[in-house]
Amino acid sequence: MESIALRREQQTAAEPATGAEPSYAPTVQSQGGAPPQFALYLRRWLALNRSGLRAVLIGAISLALFLLAWHLLTEYRVVFFVRFTNVPSPSAVYESLTRAMHDSTFFMHVILSCRRILFGFSLAALIAVPLGLVMGRFRLAHEILFPITEVLRPIPAIAWVPMAIMLWPTNEQSIIYITFLGSFFPILVNTLHGMSLVDPVLVRAAQCLGAREMSIFREVYFPASLPHIFTGLTVGMGVAWVSLIAAEMISGQFGIGYFTWEAYSLVQYADIALGMICIGVLGLGSSALIRGFGRLVMPWSRT
Amino acid sequence: MSVMTPDPPSKGRIDVDNFALSYDTLEGPVEAVCNASIHVNPGEFVSIVGPSGCGKSTLLNAVAGFLKPTKGGVTVDGEAVDGPGADRGMVFQQYSLFPWKTVKGNVEFGLKMKHLDKSSRDRAARTLLGLAGLTAFENKYPDSLSGGMKQRVGIVRALATGPKVLLLDEPFGALDAQTRVIMQQILTNMWQRLKISVLFVTHDIDEAIFLSDRVYCMTARPGAIKAEITIPLERPRHQSMMMSSEFLGLRRGLMSLIREESIKAMGGELNDLALDGLSIDLHGQSLADVL
Structure with missing residues (x-):
């Protein structure tokens, strides 16, 4: 700086x-x-x-x-x-937007999607980050858990939809679960990557200053991995939106993904574009939020 | 200020006895260091020099507690070394400051590990930083500091916990020549004020002579102690002494010791006769001299 x-x-x-x-x-x-x-x-x-x-x-x-x-x-x-015969024009989409601005159901769709993201993504972050830290630090944990995550990781969150509907009692819970799964693996993988790159000299320096295992974990491994954890969170947030929209289109009753799909069914072509733009803006905004939060908790990093 | 009051020079004795360290490979065990003994008296400044890869850093890391000897023992004040600890401060060549902590945060780290409360940590860190002339930088992050400043912070951080001995592993190796000279002076000043035992690893012969009371010279791998040289230069030492005949004499002696070992380390004895058939103009000197 x-x-x-x-x-x-x-x-x-x-x-x-x-x-x-x-x-x-x-x-x-x-x-x-x-x-x-x-x-x-x-x-x-x-x-x-x-x-x-x-x-x-x-x-x-x-x-x-x-x-x-x-x-x-x-x-x-x-x-x-x-x-481009049926594609709505920008002005039609703008009209649709002004109409939606006076419509509480549109906001309800947006707020519901945001709430699902908040729950799904937060849960993923709260579980994946500590798990990644533990797996990165303790070989046994890595040896036990890594094969499972490697098998589950390539399965796209959308492929979990039928299983999720069976697993969870309510529709809402299964959609949150899909969102959770989407963001879980990017966060875990990046946290693990960050842990693997922690400079061993820093660990030795901490040991020479009298740090014990817990302190090294808290004072060295965690802050050293933070830049990668935030990369994971940013990527995870993107995948969370992808998964959420897909889940909402398939099994939702509300939400911006459902809104977009419903617009197609109801031949409201302008609303399709409106829903897409809205998803784009929400995705952009949530990523910016994470970046801003990252800068806040990592004042030492220049980027 | 308890951390700054010099220990009576009865503490801080390092004994490395018949130290050997080998590691296993597919071809069988390889010896890195064999049968090396070094001693550092309380308050003494001792350097280890040797060709690269001779195991001088290995010895230092064993004293720090990062490596366990295969044979022999390492004790500090009679206590066997078992793992790293705050009683042995260490300064690394790669600075190794925590980038996420400010200069003050780095210096406070050891005290935090000692569970000192925030206000006394703060006071201690400020006092030390003041002594090292780093007060203006206490809230800076390491990335914004120059190499020399980083290493000053590294030394202050290692001293903050009041260790019995200070171990330095080529601490000025990454610095430019001018900065290195200044850092050597700073280190000497700190050492004289604190009267702490120092074990210093370097490949720079001038540095070793200028700083030390005694210098151990190691052989090529497997490393052993080839010679132990007492440096009779009076203290305080000044830059001008490096031109004195006494200094140059010591330098010449150490230089030839190390060169022999460096040539061995680079792949055995070089055979001048083998070069006779080649038309390399060595200006009448033998290859060993040129090298």
Whole structure:
């Protein structure tokens, strides 16, 4: 953190000499008042954040072009192997959104999906992280549990749907179970990976400072694995949404996945796109939440 | 400040007697160290030098308690070493600071393991960091520090628990030459103030002579003690002493001892005669001299 700030300062100092045209810098110095100061500050800020601004600008243009393409393809009902005949236009989706904004059932669908994610994902994190830590630390635990997880891991969460319906008394529980399974393995695998990469020198350093097994676990293995645990949580969150939507489409009664599937059944084509966009935004938001939480608990990592 | 009051130099004696360590391979046991004995008197600064792979780090790790000898024994103040512990502070070449802890958090770690309460931990850490000139960096994370600063924190962290002996495994090996010289001075100052026993492993002969009271020179693998050299240079030592004839004499002696072993370590005696047929211009010197 500090070194980056320092480098920025140095860059700022060097900026008038290198970046700005030579005739400009002296005039600023001679005026010296508040407005030119601000102008100089603005120039420096722009110079330093050029690449960031560039990315934002290009990103915005790219999204606008995507919308335009979508609009044109649906406006002219293009059929070029792919058929856009029934695909809703962006404006139709926007209309659908404004309608949904005044509709409590739409919010109910969204909130229910979020609640399922919260339960399923939290359970997965609460079980997979400690399990990964224990399996990473104790060989016997690894030898016993690893074969089981390796056999179960390749089974997609969606394939669990029939089994889940048999296993759990209510529909709600089986959907949460599917969500749980989806996020469980990415979290476990990444936690294990993080544990395997813990620098043994750090463990030895802790031992030399009088740390016993529990302290080493808490003070070395856990924080050292945290970056990988958070990678697992981010991936797990993505897979949780995939699994949830699939489960909701198959066996749900409510939820945003059900909403999307129902829209198709009811020939509400605009609602299909609305549901998809909503899922995208929710997925993006939940990943951002985890990243933000990660930065909060790992102030030492730069990224 | 209890951690800073120097122990009376009656504590901190290290005895390694007839130490041997071998490990098993498919071809049978391989000896890493055989029959090495070293002693460090309380408050003494002792270095181990030797060609790379000679087992000097192995010896140090055995004193730290990470390795069990196959034969022989390691005792500190008469007590057999059984696993690592806070009575033997260790400084590693790879810094080994906890990246998730601030400088102060790193220094406090050993005290936390001793179950000291937060306020006395805080006080102790601040005092030590102040002595090492690191107060301005106490809330920084290790990643933002230079190598020299990291190692200073590493030394302070190892000293914070008030160990009887300090073990250093090529602590300045990763530093540039200028920083290394400064770090050597800092370490000497700390050692003189604390009067703690130091066992120092290095492959840098100048460093070993400049810092130590005594230097052990090891043979190529399987490592054994080839020579023990007392360094009669007076203290406090200064950089200028490294140009004195006394220093250079010691350096020359150690140098030739180590070179013999390094050549052995690189694959047996080099045969000058074998090169006669080749047209390599050695400027009239023998290959051993060139090497």
